[in-house]
Amino acid sequence: MKYKEKKYQPVLVKEEVLLDYRVHQEKLNKNLKGTKKDYGIFFTPEWIIDFMVDLVDTGSIIDKEIYVLEPACGLAQFLIGIKKNKPALSKKAKFFGVEINQDVINYLKSLHIPDDIRIIRDDYLLWQSDLLFNLIIGNPPYGIPSSSEHYTIKVSPPTKAKYKRQYETWYGKYNIYGAFVEKSIRLLKPGGQLIFIIPATFMILDEFKKLRKFLSQNGGTAIIYMGPDVFKPEADVSSVVINFLKSAKFAKRLELLEYANGKVKTVKIATDWQGEVVKFETKYTKNIEDMCSYSLGEIYEIRISPRTSEIKNNPCVLVNISVNGKEYLPILNGRNLASNMIIYEPLTGYWIKKTEINKLRNFFSIPHIVVGLGFRKNGNVAAAKEEKCYPWMGDVYHLLRRNNLFGFSFDMSDSDVVEYLNSDYVKKYVKDMYREITYHLSITQLKNLPLPNKKEWGKIKEKWSL
Numbered sequence: 001m002k003y004k005e006k007k008y009q010p011v012l013v014k015e016e017v018l019l020d021y022r023v024h025q026e027k028l029n030k031n032l033k034g035t036k037k038d039y040g041i042f043f044t045p046e047w048i049i050d051f052m053v054d055l056v057d058t059g060s061i062i063d064k065e066i067y068v069l070e071p072a073c074g075l076a077q078f079l080i081g082i083k084k085n086k087p088a089l090s091k092k093a094k095f096f097g098v099e100i101n102q103d104v105i106n107y108l109k110s111l112h113i114p115d116d117i118r119i120i121r122d123d124y125l126l127w128q129s130d131l132l133f134n135l136i137i138g139n140p141p142y143g144i145p146s147s148s149e150h151y152t153i154k155v156s157p158p159t160k161a162k163y164k165r166q167y168e169t170w171y172g173k174y175n176i177y178g179a180f181v182e183k184s185i186r187l188l189k190p191g192g193q194l195i196f197i198i199p200a201t202f203m204i205l206d207e208f209k210k211l212r213k214f215l216s217q218n219g220g221t222a223i224i225y226m227g228p229d230v231f232k233p234e235a236d237v238s239s240v241v242i243n244f245l246k247s248a249k250f251a252k253r254l255e256l257l258e259y260a261n262g263k264v265k266t267v268k269i270a271t272d273w274q275g276e277v278v279k280f281e282t283k284y285t286k287n288i289e290d291m292c293s294y295s296l297g298e299i300y301e302i303r304i305s306p307r308t309s310e311i312k313n314n315p316c317v318l319v320n321i322s323v324n325g326k327e328y329l330p331i332l333n334g335r336n337l338a339s340n341m342i343i344y345e346p347l348t349g350y351w352i353k354k355t356e357i358n359k360l361r362n363f364f365s366i367p368h369i370v371v372g373l374g375f376r377k378n379g380n381v382a383a384a385k386e387e388k389c390y391p392w393m394g395d396v397y398h399l400l401r402r403n404n405l406f407g408f409s410f411d412m413s414d415s416d417v418v419e420y421l422n423s424d425y426v427k428k429y430v431k432d433m434y435r436e437i438t439y440h441l442s443i444t445q446l447k448n449l450p451l452p453n454k455k456e457w458g459k460i461k462e463k464w465s466l
């Protein structure tokens with residue numbers, strides 16, 4: 001199959017001069033100010049480009065016709081990086097970049113990059129390629145696609161519906177980078193290599209369970225955890241470099257590695273990965289799991305507070321009015337919650353009539369445990385007993401004790417559980433297991449948190465004096 005020039009109206013960029021990335025990134029960033037976020041435009045630091053280009057396995061590419069693709073190419077930095085650092089491969093390869101944003105392409109056109117790099121203007125997720133590629137490399141956009149102002153990647157409802165139809169890994173509030181990974185794997189030749197820098201969230205969040213399975217079924221996956229600093233201060237996101245080999249022989253192979261101080265070290269290797277959550281187990285986390293007979297989700301039903309958008313649209317909710325304190329209660333959020341303490345003050349500005357709280361969530365009227373989520377900021381899982389039964393909103397979980405078989409044999413009181421959740425033991429468990437992958441615990445992580453009975457809790461404190 002041959003590349004069809006007319007269909008994609010490629011922009012051919014002339015003259016053989018390499019870019020000085022930093023200058024151009026800054027200039028383009030200034031030019032794009034208003035729309036930068038809508039397209040998820042964050043340029044990759046040059047050292048990361050070099051790091052990723054180093055991972056290209058030139059030895060395994062034996063085809064006569066070699067095709068290299070950078071999706072969401074921006075300034076085509078990866079393609080240029082390959083031309084610079086992999087001259088033998090570059091001599092034989094044909095280079096393609098796909099970019100949706102005309103301003104970015106115009107800027108790129110004004111630069112002097114090698115004219116054998118073809119830039120195609122299209123939405124990568126809807127682009128129909130006639131070629132398969134030996135190597136796909138880059139930094140796709142990140143964000144939840146939506147036309148709503150709450151989300152970063154601006155996509156119209158019909159386009160989003162097309163994405164949903166096309167991508168089998170699409171699930172829940174899917175992040176656009178997941179679809180970029182799926183599309184790229186589909187566009188690889190057998191034996192082809194995909195190298196992307198993406199957020200680390202796909203390792204653990206439920207929205208990516210289909211993507212993890214897709215990866216495990218289609219080849220070998222190496223995940224190099226880079227931590228939260230790569231894109232700072234522009235973006236605060238924990239990232240990984242994923243190095244994927246499309247090959248039936250390597251299906252289910254997973255390597256978890258970690259980058260620190262210029263070195264990469266192996267954390268673990270599995271050959272039977274079926275898309276399970278990818279965690280950093282340590283001796284400590286394994287021991288805590290062995291010592292606990294329960295998980296939090298077995299003893300408690302876990303519910304989340306209504307989101308701000310729901311509160312804003314609820315006709316029973318009033319905003320910043322002078323209310324009769326006897327009839328109304330302030331709606332609380334994460335800022336009202338500290339370790340073992342609830343600050344019953346009107347911090348959100350939202351109020352609701354006492355008699356209407358049940359309309360928001362009926363469990364608000366039952367005494368239960370509330371858990372705040374901001375663990376990455378302070379490393380804490382802040383929990384407290386909610387006995388006054390106030391209404392809540394935002395990122396706060398509610399733990400409602402189940403009446404089940406596990407519950408009967410479980411002898412910790414709610415106060416004991418609150419003490420355990422606020423302890424350094426849980427803090428260390430969460431940090432060891434999930435590093436800084438997300439800002440806060442997901443509901444699944446919370447459900448899976450090991451929970452000891454009284455005797456086990458005593459033994460944990462004896463064994464690990466934190």
Ligand SMILES: C[S@@+](CC[C@H](N)C(=O)[O-])C[C@H]1O[C@@H](n2cnc3c(N)ncnc32)[C@H](O)[C@@H]1O
Pocket residue numbers: 039040041042043044071072073074075076077098099100101104122123124125138139140141142
């Ligand atoms: C995270 S930036 C990466 C830019 C560049 N690859 C780099 O590493 O510096 C993502 C780029 O993808 C482009 N983009 C966003 N959505 C796209 C889509 N659906 N198809 C193609 N390009 C897209 C943006 O305009 C932006 O240039």
